[in-house]
Amino acid sequence: MANKITDMSKIRKVIKFYCNGKSKLFISSYLSLSRNTVKKYISLFEVLELSFELIDQKTDAELELLFSQTSVEAISPRLQTLYDFFPKMERELKKVGVTVQHMWEQYIAVNPDGYRTSQFHYHYNIWGKRVNPVMHMNHKAGDKMYVDYAGKTLSIIDIDTGEVKEVQFFVAILGASQYTYAEASMSQQKENFVDSVENAMRFFEGTPAAIVPDNLKSAVIKSSRFEPTINETLADLAEHYETTILPARAYRPRDKSLVEGAVKILYRRIYVTIKETKFFSLEELNQQIWDLLDSHNNRKLTGRPYSRSSR
Known part of the structure; x- marks a missing residue:
């Protein structure tokens, strides 16, 4: 055939x-x-x-x-020039204050015979659906930090008693760059959760405009579509760092898809690597996690010429 x-x-x-x-x-x-x-x-x-x-x-x-369903169609040189501009445009749109209109003005300044604004928007939408057929959100640099716990736990061994203690696997990710932080903590209780969130911001060396947690009890006392009640300790941390808490909406998987994707990747690159190793302290376990995390962040994104760190 x-x-x-x-x-x-x-x-x-x-x-x-x-x-x-x-x-x-x-x-x-x-x-x-x-x-x-x-x-x-x-x-x-x-x-x-x-x-x-x-x-x-x-x-x-x-x-x-x-x-x-995908085909490589013959397109005119004029349209090809436009399509060649879109990857740069996609990167620039992650910067705070940059809009599609700003990018059209850049495009038309270099290509005076190019497409007008309506066709420019139309073709960008078509291009976006082709290159991002899976759920896609545009993220601005420094805008949001997504945080969550992995479903599977790790463990440490009490050196004195030999008791095996389960510990939680916390993950945070920046929206625009996908730069990722992870650590093990003793529990998902509010004190440990707030410590992990603060550690993530120290790792990223900055405070995001908003922190997006899942609706876990350590973050949200009462879920609500419009005015969720934020845990007081987490609210105090947000006030101290001059940021805000925007809990992911219940039954809106797109709100937390980025961090859930990061958890899946870290399962393969960190969890699987260390799950059979014996650790006798949280510090020892976290040092191993951070060594592997460094490799993960400096590894080039598949099919892209840059890593999470460089981005």
């Missing part, structure tokens, strides 16, 4: 090899695929601009649907 879909496991390997810097010739030879097939799926992957991590999380059925 002329347009037969290639086996999804091979597509995953094509994308993985490509993200790891392998040449198309190597990929074609190693996977016994034609060079045109390899070029086709790499081109589709570039059009989608998804990370390999997101691609790898999809089922074969979802992946087949994604690639079968």
